[in-house]
Every structure is written in structure tokens, then in C-alpha cells.
């Protein structure tokens with residue numbers, strides 16, 4: 237079971253690095269995240285200068301950590317399509333799906349394997365971003381709780397994006413269509429999270445609860461809430477389940 | 490080893506195969522012969538567990554394809570119509586991956602890969618990217634993938650398409666050598682191909698089994714009961730009776746100016762006597778031609794010219 241999942245995950249993960257995709261994705265992600273970090277840092281240092289003149293200061297967590305991971309989530313949303321677009325589309329187009337589906341692996345193992353390959357790439361990217369908190373620790377004394385929880389939350393949130401992307405990739409044999417639709421859905425999520433913060437108190441509460449990005453707030457504050465974790469995990473589950481349905485019916489066509 | 494009964498498959502409203510039943514014994518090499526669209530690929534996809542049938546039952550290597558597909562897949566090596574290769578992988582890495590997919594134990598994996606590379610003569614290109622290989626080499630990589638885990642049953646969909654004549658001969662020899670240890674089903678629309686490799690031939694046409702026999706048997710059937718149609722100017726019952734009496738003629742039916750003449754299977758050729766008799770009795774022969782027997786009709790749609798097909802498919806290596 238795990239061996240089969242690993243067989244798939246390993247191949248797909250390696251294949252990211254045989255095309256420019258992984259390099260473009262990691263490169264774009266790191267440069268935007270880096271820019272965001274120093275922008276936040278600069279902004280914070282200026283605020284510190286103000287507070288030295290008698291205003292009440294903002295914590296490192298509120299001033300840097302939370303906006304930094306908040307921004308990272310939005311960037312991930314826009315990068316997700318590039319990570320997931322080929323996972324099934326390419327297999328269908330190149331007929332290699334026939335190899336996978338006539339091998340003694342269950343469809344679930346294939347889907348979970350592909351999901352893991354995407355999460356592995358996300359994991360690598362998040363690992364590289366850990367240089368920024370290290371920079372923070374060298375200059376300030378931030379709480380480590382919000383940072384650790386932000387990573388947990390970001391990883392889970394990215395999992396939701398990947399599950400959506402995988403699902404949309406299973407629907408078409410055209411990578412561009414898969415990427416564009418994933419991008420469209422991502423955009424919708426983002427807009428919902430805006431609407432959530434702009435709407436009145438009732439709607440705001442509801443939308444925040446339903447919105448992927450809204451659900452991240454607690455993680456950013458250093459709170460690991462089982463309801464939030466459950467929300468993300470069920471989201472991922474539904475995405476993978478729908479992928480299973482699509483791929484299963486693909487055989488019937 | 491393979492047992493199929495009443496297998497039917499619809500694609501939407503379209504019937505691709507219709508109530509197929511056949512058996513394949515252990516160690517046999519059986520050919521599916523039929524023109525394009527006959528349902529060869531569809532049948533194979535069902536036997537590999539890739540695709541469920543609409544109706545019917547198929548048992549491969551002792552396991553029901555619909556109830557226990559994983560066990561079937563474990564015992565089957567499959568070469569689809571399009572070789573299922575990852576163009577961004579190297580030949581050897583790809584074969585290692587497919588070995589892992591088929592759960593070849595880690596300890597024997599590199600040996601299995603090496604063996605498959607040898608049998609399909611891929612040694613020279615084993616470290617090249619599959620994307621840079623010609624169609625012929627990709628086809629062989631696909632074949633290596635099917636053999637690698639030493640499956641009981643091999644299902645090969647048009648295995649020599651895209652190969653040049655020399656490679657075709659090599660691959661045929663390879664497939665022949667697989668018989669005995671492995672049970673092999675291969676499909677082809679090229680008549681000489683199946684006659685060169687297979688012990689038994691199943692002729693498919695429009696989703697149905699048109700004939701199922703050994704090569705000799707099929708040839709016999711082709712000759713058996715040859716029917717000719719003859720159009721005459723002035724049909725007369727007296728003339729028809731005279732033709733009927735020619736030795737080697739098993740029956741004559743007349744329908745206006747059109748006569749159907751049936752010749753006894755395996756008898757000497759009496760076509761000339763038939764025409765002569767008709768002319769002598771003053772019926773005036775306008776046309777004399779073989780009436781289409783269904784099998785013959787199918788065979789006409791097949792590619793029978795070996796060189797022609799090889800030349801058409803040979804993409805340079």
C-alpha cells in the first residue's frame with residue numbers, strides 16, 4: 237500500500253525536476269516571498285521607529301509573521317495550478333494512464349501518490365522559506381508558536397489547493413485547461429476571503445468559516461484548532477474523492 | 490488461461506463488441522485479426538481490467554476481471570496501442586518504474602530490467618531519454634515493459650506497428666519464443682503477421698467473432714462452399730438443371746436473371762464448365778463473379794501485403 241503510493245509519488249516528484257516547471261515554480265515563489273518578507277520587515281522597522289517616539293509598539297508576530305504567512309498563502313494559491321496541472325492531464329494525453337490503470341495498483345493509491353508528489357514539492361518550498369524566520373530570530377525575539385502553526389496551516393491550506401488542482405487535472409487531458417480552471421477556482425477563493433472581510437458581521441463570520449483563507453486566521457495567531465484542521469482535511473478528502481470518481485468513470489467512457 | 494463469455498461493450502449507444510465468447514489455453518499464442526474498428530483494442534482493454542464491459546464475463550489467469558481486477562493485473566503484461574511511455578524518462582529508469590508498479594521485488598528488480606532490455610535489444614539506448622527515441626524504439630520499450638515482470642498472460646495490441654521490416658522479424662521471433670511459458674494474445678490487421686506468429690486466429694469483424702480456427706482451418710473455410718453469382722440474358726430452367734448436373738456443383742438457385750452457383754468444398758475448379766454450359770444452353774452470360782462470403786469480405790479489408798504495410802509503418806529508427 238505505502239510502497240505503491242511511494243512508487244507513484246517518487247516518479248511524479250522527480251518528473252517535476254525534469255521539466256522547467258519545478259524551477260519556475262520554486263523560483264517565482266521564493267522571489268515573491270522574499271520580496272514580501274523584506275517589504276514587511278522594512279515596514280515594521282519604520283513602525284518601530286515611530287513607537288520609539290512614545291507610541292505603543294506592534295509585536296513581531298502582528299507586524300511581520302502574520303502578514304508574511306498571509307501573503308505566502310495567496311502566492312501559493314496562484315502557484316498551485318502550475319504544480320497540479322500535469323498530474324493527470326499529461327498521463328491521459330500521453331496514454332501512460334493506461335500503464336497505471338493496468339498495473340496492480342488501486343485507483344486510490346495512484347491518486348494519493350500523485351497528491352503526495354505535489355505535497356512533497358510544497359514541503360520543499362516551505363522548507364526553503366524557513367530561512368526567513370531564522371532571519372527574524374537573529375534580529376528579534378518573535379513567538380515561535382505562530383510561526384510553527386503558520387507552517388502547519390500553510391501546509392494544510394496548500395493541500396486544499398493541490399486537491400482542487402488534482403481534481404481539475406483529472407477532468408481534462410489539456411494541461412492548460414487544467415491550470416486555467418485551477419487558477420479560476422483559486423481566484424474565487426481569494427475573492428470570497430475578501431468579501432468575508434468586507435461583508436457585515438453575520439456574513440463575515442459565515443464566509444470566513446467557509447473560506448479556505450479565512451480559516452487560516454487561527455493558525456496565524458498560533459492557535460491549533462481541531463475544527464480548523466478538520467475543515468482542511470475534509471476539504472482535501474472531498475477533492476481526492478471527486479478525483480477518484482472522475483478517474484473511475486474515465487474508464488467507462 | 491483466458492475464458493471469455495458473452496462479452497459485450499457499448500460506448501454510449503455504440504456497440505463496439507457484441508457477445509464475444511472464446512477460450513485461450515495456457516501457452517497458446519492467439520491472434521485477433523480484424524480490420525480497424527473491429528473491436529480488437531476494446532476486447533483487450535477489457536481483458537486487462539482497464540475498462541469494464543457492459544455485459545458478460547471474462548476470467549484471466551483464474552481471476553474474474555470484474556470482481557478481482559487487481560489479481561488479473563498482477564498476472565498480465567499489456568502493450569496498449571500507443572506505447573505508454575514517459576518521454577521525460579530514460580529507458581532504464583522507466584523500466585525500473587514499471588517493475589516497481591508491478592511489485593517486482595527490489596532484490597530482483599535490476600535483474601528483471603536487464604533481462605527485459607536484453608530481450609528487446611534496447612541495450613544501446615538504455616540511458617537515453619524516451620522522448621528522443623523513434624517510434625520503433627518506443628514500441629520496443631513498451632514491449633519490454635509488458636514482459637518485465639514475467640507475467641503469465643501477455644496482451645499485445647498491434648505490437649509491430651511502427652517497426653521496420655527487420656525489427657518486425659525480431660519482434661515476431663521474440664513473441665514466438667514467449668509462447669509455451671506465457672499465454673499470448675496479440676492483435677493485428679495484417680494477415681501475414683498473425684499467420685507468421687499465431688497458432689490460432691480469432692477473426693473479429695464489427696465486434697463479432699467471424700471465425701475462430703487454426704491457420705489451416707481458416708484456409709479450408711475460405712475454400713469451403715464457394716459461391717458464385719452469374720447474371721444471364723435469358724434464364725431457362727433447362728439451363729439451370731444442366732449446370733446443376735456438372736460434377737463439383739452442389740447447388741444452383743435462380744432468381745430472375747441472377748443465378749447463384751455453389752461449388753463443393755475442395756473439389757476441382759469447374760468455373761469454366763459452368764460458364765461454358767450456360768453459353769451452350771443459350772442463356773447468354775453477362776457477368777460471372779464470386780459472391781461475397783462474409784469471411785472473404787473481412788479478409789479483403791485486411792492488409793494482406795506484408796511489404797506494403799511494413800513500408801507504410803516503417804518510420805526510420
Ligand SMILES: Nc1ncnc2c1ncn2[C@@H]1O[C@H](COP(=O)(O)OP(=O)(O)O)[C@@H](O)[C@H]1O
Nearest residue numbers: 489500505523524525526527528529530531532
Ligand atoms: N473511447 C471510445 N469511444 C467511443 N467509441 C469508441 C471508443 N473506442 C473505440 N470506439 C469504437 O468502438 C469500435 C471498436 O474499436 P476498437 O476496439 O478500437 O477497434 P480495433 O482495435 O479493432 O481497431 C470502433 O467502432 C470505434 O470507433
Ligand SMILES: [Mg+2]
Nearest residue numbers: 529530531570
Ligand atoms: Mg485497435
